[in-house]
Amino acid sequence: MTYQNKNEFPILFTDRLVLREVTYLDANDIYHYLSDEKVMRYYGLAPFESLKDAEEEIDWYRKIFDHNTGIRWGITLKGNDKVIGSCGFLNFTKQHARAEIGAELAKEYWSNGIVSEAFRAILGYGFNEMSLMRIQALIEPENNASKKLAEKNGFVKEGLLRKYEYTNGKYDDLFIYSILREEFL
Template sequence: MLTETVLHTERLVLRPLVATDAGALFAVFSDPEVMRYWSCAPWTGIAQADHDIAGAGEGLASGAMLRLGIELAASGELAGQIRMHRFDQQNRRCEVGYALGRPYWGRGYLGEAMKAMLDHGFSALDLNRVEADVDPRNAASARLLERMGFEREGLLRERWIVAGEVCDTAFYGLLKSDWDERRSR
């Protein structure tokens, strides 16, 4: 059951979001630098964080989405979130998305969280494929995906219009067989 999902890594706890996370989540999603390549504009009010947390809970309860907070195990700080969503049960695939607060960039937290989430997705959720769409200008996100074994599979031109700016999407995919091979090395 998704609602009970808590994943532990060496430095992180990936856990369901709760109401008290609103301030930290707002700090992440209201930062224009964090949101530069996101598919929506930066948040402007704490109510958006409350709404997002409620939606995360509903997604967990229905099985439509696994959105987990990225918490630093040592301090309990919420650094960001990672999610699997748009599940296609018949084809055993989903999309992955993530956001990390700027103070936590460059420390390897997102790679650690991604590895745990992919392990969980390919084992416990029996996924065969995980997909990601990234603004091609977001070099850091593309590097993360490629380090995890994702392959760039195509470019979707002018897929998003965010705050009046037309943006392309680089489409990435990772297969369970590729993940298993990487993990066995």
């Protein structure tokens, strides 16, 4: 894995992927997968209904980066600049050296190890470049794919946060998983 552009938005390279900044030019790609009910099942938002929804999502990616509260990369395959998903950190608190991790992927790319490869890259970035001590994931109990992804990447399930989040007209329980710097390194 290599890094580029240390003073600007970081671009991460893995064997198969390029993780890069998402721009308005990617709005159609974002809309494609974030309008899919299966992709959005555990996202915490209703499926997108318009290109404007995708543009607002891109605005949010830029806002969290500009305010240093998170970073969201677009996932692309090497040799193809189409954004097929995104991954990154939110709720970054420098004082406590922690952030939450998340990702989603267009369903036609599921079960190919893409999110796991992207996760390893951003975990490395979080611990090495952002000096994080703790990275956590909040996962709905029914989201077996995300639980498996977290466990495969060394996360430990810490417990259940009951009725932790209100999304799509209901309160959701969330499992909290974490990985610490020394466990990753």
